[in-house]
Amino acid sequence: MSVRDARPYVSVVIPAYNEEAAIGHVLDDIPREMVDEVIVVDNGSTDRTAEVALRRSAKLVSEERRGYGQACLAGVDALDDSSEIVVFLDADYSDDPRELPWLLAPILDDRAELVIGSRTLGHRQRGALAPQARFGNRLATFLIRRIWGVAFTDLGPFRAVRRDTLRGLDMRDRNFGWTVEMQVKAAILGVRALEAPVSYRRRIGKSKITGTVRGTLGAGVKILATIGYYWVVGVGVAGRHPAASPARHEREPTA
Ligand SMILES: Nc1nc2c(ncn2[C@@H]2O[C@H](COP(=O)(O)OP(=O)(O)OP(=O)(O)O)[C@@H](O)[C@H]2O)c(=O)[nH]1
Numbered sequence: 001m002s003v004r005d006a007r008p009y010v011s012v013v014i015p016a017y018n019e020e021a022a023i024g025h026v027l028d029d030i031p032r033e034m035v036d037e038v039i040v041v042d043n044g045s046t047d048r049t050a051e052v053a054l055r056r057s058a059k060l061v062s063e064e065r066r067g068y069g070q071a072c073l074a075g076v077d078a079l080d081d082s083s084e085i086v087v088f089l090d091a092d093y094s095d096d097p098r099e100l101p102w103l104l105a106p107i108l109d110d111r112a113e114l115v116i117g118s119r120t121l122g123h124r125q126r127g128a129l130a131p132q133a134r135f136g137n138r139l140a141t142f143l144i145r146r147i148w149g150v151a152f153t154d155l156g157p158f159r160a161v162r163r164d165t166l167r168g169l170d171m172r173d174r175n176f177g178w179t180v181e182m183q184v185k186a187a188i189l190g191v192r193a194l195e196a197p198v199s200y201r202r203r204i205g206k207s208k209i210t211g212t213v214r215g216t217l218g219a220g221v222k223i224l225a226t227i228g229y230y231w232v233v234g235v236g237v238a239g240r241h242p243a244a245s246p247a248r249h250e251r252e253p254t255a
């Protein structure tokens with residue numbers, strides 16, 4: 001039996017917008033023996049992001065409509081039919097791709113369907129997570145806990161999810177509401193979710209969101225609006241009924 005037959009098919013989706021200086025490092029550090037396909041979604045980059053990705057033999061998807069969620073959706077649309085677990089990873093080398101096994105383990109052991117890489121629980125390089133981002137995460141996770149009773153500590157972008165679970169979440173957001181939408185819906189639908197501590201370092205390349213006033217305000221408003229929307233409207237019966245399994249949350253013990 002090959003190694004591939006012994007475990008589920010794992011796909012990595014990397015949304016990338018003008019990350020030519022970072023994307024090569026990200027691709028080089030992915031533990032390939034654990035991964036079956038790597039999809040880089042080039043979100044209308046004007047630099048050599050696509051070229052670098054192709055040179056590292058990633059599967060390249062071009063999505064001209066801008067937005068983080070839009071890029072993630074395009075990556076999901078391009079998944080191989082065999083894909084069973086999807087890992088989302090930023091292209092700016094803030095996350096450490098070598099920590100991917102920590103996200104996969106709880107799913108492989110069937111302890112979780114969704115694993116969020118928590119930068120709050122893990123080691124952060126000084127200055128990697130701007131104070132406004134930390135505040136926004138704290139507020140958003142506080143609201144999720146108060147409204148839905150599920151205690152996340154972060155809305156980190158580095159995360160793994162079973163593909164069938166992802167289908168059931170029926171993701172809609174086209175930009176920076178994507179991460180919170182996934183967690184809110186997971187809480188409402190009783191998806192078995194865990195957090196794993198992940199490290200976070202200063203990005204390579206110029207900050208586009210958390211380092212700019214416009215980006216921070218835009219993302220902050222979007223995240224709060226997303227929480228408000230699902231609080232008021234709830235979710236349709238996408239896969240499971242909310243009452244079918246109570247929201248449960250465990251945290252991976254910190255190493
Ligand atoms: N900003 C931005 N990033 C995008 C877009 N589409 C894909 N991305 C990628 O989405 C990931 C997250 O975006 P980042 O700009 O790193 O957002 P952030 O981590 O909140 O903030 P900074 O790292 O400070 O810019 C990166 O890999 C981007 O290259 C887009 O339309 N805008």
Ligand SMILES: [Mg+2]
Pocket residue numbers: 090092094203
């Ligand atoms: Mg970043």
